[in-house]
Amino acid sequence: MKKLYFGSNLKMYKNIQDTVSYLKEMERLTSDIESPDIELFILPSFTALKSAKDSVRNILIGAQNVSWEDWGQFTGEISPLMLKELGIDLVMVGHSERRHVFGEPDIQENQKVAACLKHGMKVLLCIGETAEEKEYGISVETLRKQLIIGFHGISAEMAKKIWVAYEPVWSIGVHGTPAAPAYAETMHGAIKQCLGKIFGSASADIPVLYGGSVNAENANQLIAQKSIDGLFVGRAAWDAEKFNSLIREAIKHANIK
Numbered sequence: 001m002k003k004l005y006f007g008s009n010l011k012m013y014k015n016i017q018d019t020v021s022y023l024k025e026m027e028r029l030t031s032d033i034e035s036p037d038i039e040l041f042i043l044p045s046f047t048a049l050k051s052a053k054d055s056v057r058n059i060l061i062g063a064q065n066v067s068w069e070d071w072g073q074f075t076g077e078i079s080p081l082m083l084k085e086l087g088i089d090l091v092m093v094g095h096s097e098r099r100h101v102f103g104e105p106d107i108q109e110n111q112k113v114a115a116c117l118k119h120g121m122k123v124l125l126c127i128g129e130t131a132e133e134k135e136y137g138i139s140v141e142t143l144r145k146q147l148i149i150g151f152h153g154i155s156a157e158m159a160k161k162i163w164v165a166y167e168p169v170w171s172i173g174v175h176g177t178p179a180a181p182a183y184a185e186t187m188h189g190a191i192k193q194c195l196g197k198i199f200g201s202a203s204a205d206i207p208v209l210y211g212g213s214v215n216a217e218n219a220n221q222l223i224a225q226k227s228i229d230g231l232f233v234g235r236a237a238w239d240a241e242k243f244n245s246l247i248r249e250a251i252k253h254a255n256i257k
């Protein structure tokens with residue numbers, strides 16, 4: 001049976017107090033979900049990480065970003081060692097907003113991936129094509145480039161510490177359109193094939209999550225796809241009750257064979 005992943009990136013929305021009450025509510029609501037094969041993870045703001053870690057036990061808390069350097073003259077950055085100091089075990093790298101709002105290139109994502117793995121943390125690499133790249137019919141080429149550069153120099157032994165999220169840029173946020181489940185499945189298939197080329201048989205350990213305007217209406221159809229191992233949810237997850245019911249419904253529809 002395959003493991004299912006459900007997570008949310010809280011972006012720059014919840015302060016410490018909001019994060020803690022949201023997490024406690026999520027933990028309470030999901031505590032009876034009977035499956036050892038569900039991984040629930042939440043990525044709060046940096047300032048809320050410590051309180052978030054201290055407030056829940058059954059939800060994996062991760063960071064939204066990291067510096068690729070351990071220390072130095074990098075004003076405003078957060079070192080992987082500083083995340084380790086808080087007991088953080090999961091870091092997201094390359095979210096669409098980092099790439100497109102803050103202009104992070106693939107090579108920087110690669111440095112961040114390497115930094116997380118060097119310090120024993122799991123890394124969630126986000127990839128996705130823009131609307132323009134989709135228009136030109138180069139979605140798969142874009143994803144392959146992001147994966148090949150993103151994981152450059154990373155050995156197959158590291159595969160068990162790697163997660164990937166496919167989040168097409170055109171699907172994210174208030175102006176986004178969710179990917180059709182069949183389209184997402186095709187892209188996930190291409191991603192898994194590319195991961196196989198990079199990591200060989202070890203790539204079977206890498207979950208590939210879908211993200212981008214996931215909501216209660218489309219979650220079940222998305223998770224039912226063979227190559228979709230989890231859902232990475234933004235807006236539709238920020239209310240604990242709604243995220244809890246989305247997860248419960250999705251589990252019923254998941255393709256877990």
Ligand code: PGA
Binds near residue numbers: 174214234235
């Ligand atoms: P959204 O965000 O679900 O609000 O579109 C997804 C994301 O940015 O990961």
